[in-house]
Amino acid sequence: xxxxEGTRQVVRERMGILLSLAQSALRKNDIIxxxxxxxxxxxxxxRYNCRFxxxxxxxxxxxxxxxxxxxxxxxxxxxxxxxAAEYLCSCEAKAGFKx
Ligand SMILES: [Zn+2]
Numbered sequence: 001x002x003x004x005e006g007t008r009q010v011v012r013e014r015m016g017i018l019l020s021l022a023q024s025a026l027r028k029n030d031i032i033x034x035x036x037x038x039x040x041x042x043x044x045x046x047r048y049n050c051r052f053x054x055x056x057x058x059x060x061x062x063x064x065x066x067x068x069x070x071x072x073x074x075x076x077x078x079x080x081x082x083x084a085a086e087y088l089c090s091c092e093a094k095a096g097f098k099x
Pocket of ligand 1: 061062063064065066089090091092093
């Protein structure tokens, strides 16, 4: 069923806020809240059929549901030949992104 465009916009905004809250929670070593914010953002995404943008998808780990903080729980490898960035999470899950 088609949803009102206004609902979408509010949900998108809330997803963005939750992601930034998750990042700042992790900076303060607050893992419980960081995970919770990511969980809520992903739940909104599936409930309202709103996809994360490419940039937003790079902000958290799909496998363990933790926000990524480069230098803290994420290592980045750049591959010049394929122009791909490989994000290695502390849970040893890998994710690739084009750049
Ligand atoms: Zn992970």
